[in-house]
Amino acid sequence: MPKLGMAPIRRKQLIEATYLVLHRDGIDDLTLKKIATEAGVATSIITHYFGTKEALIADTMSDLVGSLLREVRDRRKQATSTIDEIVAIVDGNFAPSQVSPTAVSAWLYFWSRVPYDPAFDRMQRICDYQLRKYLAKSLKDIVSKDEADDIAETIVSLSYGFWLQFAHRQGDFDVARAHRMALQVIEARIQMAWQNNLHLRARTSLTNQDWS
Structure with missing residues (x-):
């Protein structure tokens, strides 16, 4: 027993x-x-x-998605600023548990099944929703909702793209360099959105003055 x-x-x-x-x-x-x-x-x-084997595979994929969300959540808890919270999401995607050879193989299989398996599609949607929720909360005072959505897409696309490269070039792929490049792109994207918001607020202020 x-x-x-x-x-x-x-x-x-x-x-x-x-x-x-x-x-x-x-x-x-x-x-x-x-x-x-x-x-x-x-x-x-x-x-x-x-x-069944299918149930074991489904639970393994659920564990995979859960591990990513835990990596992000744990890093966000340690963040001391809005930027740190956003960086935590990038860091979570590049955590050792996510870029190990076994994890990359599992992610590749998971994504290949998302379009065809409702259970996998639901896991992916939950994962995307939670990451977007984190970003919306962190970015609400810096950029507009549409810009926050664009930044979220940038983070996801970068992560998926780097993972695919890692899967095909595991022997010579520099994870640290990919992580650094992702952070640089996100930083530039946030800075551009923030500056656009400042310009928009300035134009709105001038327009309001014209009408007063």
């Missing part, structure tokens, strides 16, 4: 094994037997905790 409190530990162990086998062998050769061997357990343990 399993020990009390063993279920979360065992489930995490099996999810970690799924990451490893997915990265090593690819989704087409991902079998319960291989996962069980990697985890050092019997195949029946997997079916006991997850039921």
Whole structure:
């Protein structure tokens, strides 16, 4: 009989094994037997905790998305300014847990299934919504809502693009350089939006004076 409190530990162990086998062998050769061997357990343990391979994969992808949101959330808690909060989102996307070879393989598989799997699509929407919510809160006093949306798209697009490059060039891809480039682009985008807002406020003020 399993020990009390063993279920979360065992489930995490099996999810970690799924990451490893997915990265090593690819989704087409991902079998319960291989996962069980990697985890050092019997195949029946997997079916006991997850039921099916599909359920295990779904839980693994949920863990993947959750890990990104945790990375961002934990960094935002330590932020001491609006800019730090925005940087926290970029930093979370480039955290070691997100750019490891196993994580990149999992993200690539996840994105390939989002257009075809409603459960994956829902996870992606939740992830995007939460990141946009963080950005909207941080940017509300600096830029307009439309500009905040544009900045959010920039962050997501940069992250996805760098991840794809990393997946194809793992041997010679400089993650630190990619992180730095992403921050530079975001900084320039925010500065431009902020200056545009200042100019707009100045023009509005002059217009109001003309009417007074």
